[in-house]
Amino acid sequence: MSAALNPPGDxxxxxxxxxxxxxxxxxxxxxxxxxxxxxxxxxxxxGLITGGTAGLAFLLHYATGWNFSLVFFLINLPFYGLALRRMGRVFTLKTFAAVGLLAGFAQWMPQWIHIDQLSTGFAAVAGGLLMGTGMLILFRHRASLGGFNVLVLWLQERFGWRAGQVQMAFDCAIVLAAFAVVGWDQIAWSVLGAVVLNMTLAINHRPGRYMAV
Known part of the structure; x- marks a missing residue:
């Protein structure tokens, strides 16, 4: 049927x-x-680690006990200048709102739900899918979660580099740094979670398809 609607070569x-x-x-x-x-x-x-500024916030949270949401919000502050210069005012305002919402949700959600038993493998896969899908939604509405997301989107729009692949490189660096604060098991599952997250972006957010514009 699709061939009749779009004959080869058309x-x-x-x-x-x-x-x-x-x-x-x-x-x-x-x-x-x-x-x-x-x-x-x-x-x-x-006890898993993700990438980007959220990963840095996880590292500091695990190492010092500092509040994850507050650390995540503060880490992103220096990146708004790049977002404003390279991506525009609308993108920057939406990103600022997204970072604030995520910080708030991450702080309040443990009061809304309580999980008595959770498999680490399931958390890695389901968490990676949820975060990848959530980031994709934000990207498609010209927003991000700040930090490396801003740099990744700018690199894609400027040079055509796939957002998922560039983000994966940054995330792998964060996961490697996590050896100082978490165990081998958490690192292995974190790598799986990072792959799931970034494959979600790489498959669904390509240049020439649905861009963050």
Whole structure:
């Protein structure tokens, strides 16, 4: 049937570009950050590490006991200058809102749900999928979770580098640094979680498909 609609050699029809409406952006920010926050809760309960500024916040949280949400929010502050210069005011404002929402959700969610038993393997896979899907939602509404996400999106728009692959490189560096604060088992499961997260982005967020514009 698809061959009849688009015979071989014919160009696929070009769909018109439709901007997201404000209420759609609000829904996406809430949904995306809620998904990521649930993944963060799964990782935190099982002692796993993720990448990006969230990974740095995890490292400091595990090493010092500092509040994850506060550390995550503060770490992202230096990146807003790059976001404003390279990605524009709208992107920066949405990213600031997303970071604040994630910090709040990650702080409050343990009061909303309580998990008595959680497999580390399940947390790695489900948490990676949740965080990857949440980040994808944010990317598609021209927002991010700050930090490396800002740099990754700029590199994709500027040079065409795949967001998932670049993010994976950063995440692997964070996971390697985690050897100082968590055990081998947590590192191995964290690597799996990082692969699941970034494969979600690499498959669904490619140049020429649905970009963060």
């Amino acid at each position: 160009a696929a029809p070009t769909l018109p570009s439709v901007r997201h409406r404000p209420h759609e952006d609000v829904q996406a920010l809430l949904t995306g950050t809620l998904f990521v926050a649930l993944g963060v809760v799964l990782f935190r309960q099982t």
